[in-house]
Amino acid sequence: MSSAKEPVTRRFGNGLTVLIKEDKSHPVVSLQYWVGTGSMNEGHWQGSGLSHLLEHLVFKGTAHFSGQELARKVQERGGHWNAYTSVNRTVYYIDGPAESWQIFLNLLTELVFFPTFPEDEMEREKEVVRREMAMYADDPDSVAYQLLMQTLYLKHPRRWPVLGERAAFDCLTRQDVLDYHASRYVPNNVILSIAGDVDAAEILSHLELLVEDLKSRPLNREPIPHEPHQFGSRRVRKEFAVPYSKLHLAWRLPCSAHPDTPALSALSSILGGGRSARFYEKFHDRLGLVYGIEVHSNQSETDEGAFTISIDVDRAQRDKVRDLVLQELRNLA
Template sequence: MLTTAHLQTAPAAESTGISFPPNSAQKWVLPNGLTVIVQEDHSAPVASVQAWCGTGSIDEDEHLGAGLSHILEHMLFKGTKTRPANTIAQAVQDVGGYINAYTSFDRTVYWIDVPKAGVEAAVDVLADAMMNSTLPPQEYVKEQEVIRREFAMGFDDPDRMIGQLMFATAYHQHPYRLPVIGVLDVYNQLTHEQVMQYYKARYVPNNLTFVVAGDVDGEQVHQQLAALVKDYPAKSLKPLYIPQEPLQLGRREVHQEFATELTRLSLAWHIPELTHPDVPALDLLSTILGTGRSSRLYRRVREESGLAFGVSAFSYTPGEPGVLGIDATTEPGKRDAAQQLILQTVDDVKQAGAMPDELIKAKKIALSHQLGSLTTMRGQASDIGSNWFLTRNLNFSRDYLDAIQKVTLEDVQRVAQKYLVDETLTVVSLNPKGSLDERSATAARAAAGEIQKIALPNGLRLLVREDSRLPLVSMTAVFRGGLLAESPDTNGVIHLMAKTLLKGTATRTAEQIADTIEAVGGNISSDSGNNSFSVSLDVTAVDFKLGAELLSDVLLHATMPGKAVAREKEVQLAGIREEEEQLTTVARNILREALFRDHPYALRSRGSAETVSALEQKDLLAFRDRYVVAKNSVISVFGNVSAGEVKQIFEQTLASMKSGELALKEATPAVPIS
């Protein structure tokens, strides 16, 4: 039981010895109001070129709910005054680039990832699309049908629908209540002329920001954009009225039925916008509650009580007031109990606060997440663009992390008590067809270097790439296996084995494994596929040795306890049932069976209900002993660590791994070719 005796300030030095990398971005505002931001990073000959338009679904004014911003995301690459529709994508492909876009509540972002030699072309293409799109009527008709299919897919997706239901229930006045894609009935009333009017009104220089990160010359990018847009004057942006959400004065609950076998449950409380001083503490609170296998909700609701197959928490803080939410997937009959335990777990933090080690861990997770976003040029550009767009502070990420380090245990308890109150709580759920009637009846009844290859004496192969740009290290141990190692009688065994590898070793329980890695802001996970299975681990560089020792312990001494096997079988069987209600997955499985016939590729990655139900602990141990051996493994280590250190540590920690043999040298039977 937690008590207030644990409340004390957690010093920043105890949380992390790592600081956020300095921001060296350059910024220019052109005479017509267009903003140019460039972050030079010459560590690799690539760049990300992004155009941020300050318009999203909440800015659609009299056409609110029509999805105008999303339509333009689809249409802007369909032709300009000088480029026909099919030449825009081709121009990007010709320089080895990749083009895409996304729409959110408050922005539409277009980006091209490209080799260094293609930066000039990428800037030219994006500037042309922003300023000169013609929105060809024939292309508009085509994209209308594409978007209608997108609507239809969303209507069949329980995860998307529970999110929309949550926002529609939590917000009654603010446009966040409406999906970014729009409302189908409103969308169907739009005309091409209205879309063109919206484009001309919102896609103006003084509402655009170009962000470029990578191996570029900032001044050259600045001069190129200045030349490209010099003939486009600034325009008056119509002031938009966005109604503020009134204070919620009582709990809201909406429970609906859906074509699903599992119940999706979502709880949300109103919290402030991104720049509010309470947000760092709220972000850490959500991490303590529901990020990782050592989080309170995961332990209590999934592992200890078995009331949910999955549970997590999140803090959504955009430019307007957001929500702190908790999502869970459970059996219909366990929904009430899961909801009650979730609220009890929240109440425990409100009453007794968090533990010092929980706060330190949450701070390290926050730092790792922010650092992880900078590992690609696209991530750097997105971070800078978001900083500027939401706060007009290019260094907001740094300042935010500084604020994170200053959060105390008292702060976490204070914001929990202030914001996670019943009056502002929204609870929604999607439940299987007929289950609500059954519930009613029941209730009534009651830096990048070359890859180095290292061979250890027992046959284990190491691949190491030293990269000092960020203080992070990623490790993955891969074993030949996957579906190729299975038969129709054992289908699903590799997936189940991979998941239970993390459920305990000879010296650590599953909780201790999670505690060990998450206490340093790291992550460990396992996976399986067609040809292999793997265990991956991410840590900061200062914790590499700890991470390597933990990974080695899992590989050498995983016990796969019977109780954990039984629990993960439940989760795997639930996943199989969930797949059976996803049309694309069903179609893919049918196609695999038709294409591969008697080959293992015809099998399903999770297996079938019959084969998984028959699996026992001894089956998993047998597969582990056969496949988790040195000659059947490759361990890759990429990040801020030396190859010599990697070799030295793994020679010590994995010296006792049995050599074994390389598995599945030839797949039998061969893949059909006709």
Template sequence: MIQRHICENGLRIVTEKIPSVRSVALGVWVRTGSKFESEGNNGISHFLEHMFFKGTKTRSAKEIAESFDEIGGNVNAFTSKEYTCYYARILDQHAVMALDILSDMYFHSVFDEEELEKEKNVVIEEIGMYEDTPDDLVHDLIAKASYSDHPLGYSILGTEEVLRGLAKQDLLSYTDGHYTPANTVVTVAGNFDDQLIEEIKKRFSLYRRPGVSRHVESPRFTSKSIIQSKATEQAHLCIAFPGLPVGHDDIYSLILLNNLLGGSMSSRLFQEIREERGLAYSVYSYHSAYSDTGMFTIYTGTAPEQVGQVFEITTSILDDVRQNGISDKELNKGKEQLKGSLMLSLESTSSRMSRLGKNELLLERHLSLDEIIAKIDRVSTDSISAIANRLFRSPLALAMVSPLEHFPNNVRSDVLVS
């Protein structure tokens, strides 16, 4: 059963007890990421994520790591466009200890100047590694092509130039402005008792931070074409369309549409491009849902001379779905796959903890498993056709990392018509 507690300072605690397990997954979620940055501080959310592990007033970076090793647990963090999460998974008997360390990191990180300079180099190496991985880099480029100068088009990692200029005071100011009670959610899933909730309240319920104005205008889909020439063996191509925001009434129709197009090995794109024609090893689609918009993306890695052919096949498949819809067999298969994936994920305390955090930050509500399954069951072939006709229109956005210097003539943003 999911329970929600609101502390006197506005911080939320969301929990789900699972008495049948012996572990606890604990997360501290902060609603900040690259979407809330500017060109002048792009990458600071991700850099802060690193610096929270570099020592507090009472623990060194090594002691933080050793503390979790000594109890057989693990601790980590990640930054996305709209939120940052610090999380731990431990045996139930060590939950309070894990909470103590995470709260210490949250409130008492010192951002030591020497550690700050070392970690800048670490993140710059991370940026370099990312840029040397074209099948990762192209996804940053498609976000830029889709959202242009809007913060949703920014890289989560930021740039070397910005990182070099960050000072300790920048981190402190950003923390004061964004790591506020209203922006923070603590989630717990697993085998725990009510005493853990009281311990969370004791650490998180009284603090105040000034905060800053955080209004971000909703992005406009800009449908640009971006190509980055690199000496790669393959051409890495992304095609994107406007999607739906998280919580939209038609989101499950879109999830099922994604599944049948490129979300599985039996999907149309995978079967046609890889299995039937052998034109790619990797081909897939995905939908990114944000609080106020979404983006539907198709990725293919193929030989440079095959880019035009792959693009034509892809747009032909999209047009066929628009014109002719999908079969009942495809719909039923997609529903069973989605239900199976959902139910299997619920066997993991980490997945449940993550689900609680994302839902609370972006939706402020939590659907039961029965409610979700009912929404999946209500999806019809007609609703999927309606979504396909709504999404797959011109102009689309394009991004490619490739030894080619230009897109082939037939790869263009206006290939589909409304």
């Protein structure tokens, strides 16, 4: 008999949404704050990587704890914490022993809602991000993907890297970070997800006191630029010091509410969802033309996405494989 219960959902008066999944099968807990903001939502800072920089800086101290104290308190209770930024969300989490859920929740709430962004950490952390940019600039997969995004989208903010463009990033100030946090890190733009060996009623009671002073604020939703109609194919190539080609083919898709979404999702799995998929079996196993081939259909509820075919192939075979893949798609139609 399962020890898991149905999830408990609660929306506080300030707009904070809480999802709790009790599961007594193991004495562990995972707590995650999902903030509804990412590189797509940076407004007049678009393309700067402000969302990602802010994610780094919140770990440097809060209203009640220094960065070192935060790290020590998580580690001494056996917790593991981290965060990540994407195009439309920033997520902060702590995983660890369930008996420490209360201190983990206190620290994570401090981290998300009450960071201080110490002035002396600003330039130091910007240099950390610059090194991260340099690392991705040396990675062929990252370079190929970013080239794809900048070719697929001419106006849409998905064309910008999550880390930002160096020139715009270098211009960011501490005041920019403060203003962006104040405008986007509001409770009505945040979801708290907790799963593990916990009691939902106990968590909600504690959380109500923890966030009672947080006020909802109007969320300034920057309009997404309209992507112009594409009348023909766009191609771009970039030389890179690797002995094979990273080939990407992509088509823009409507949001996930479109009636074709289930079929596109199924198609991506059939064609390129692993080593038993049709494209891998044909182009890798039978013809020996590629090192790897994957197909993904990525869409969101509110925004467009892309149907992408990614291929690792010898340069000499690149154009031949591209034409064969396109012919396979025409045959499917």
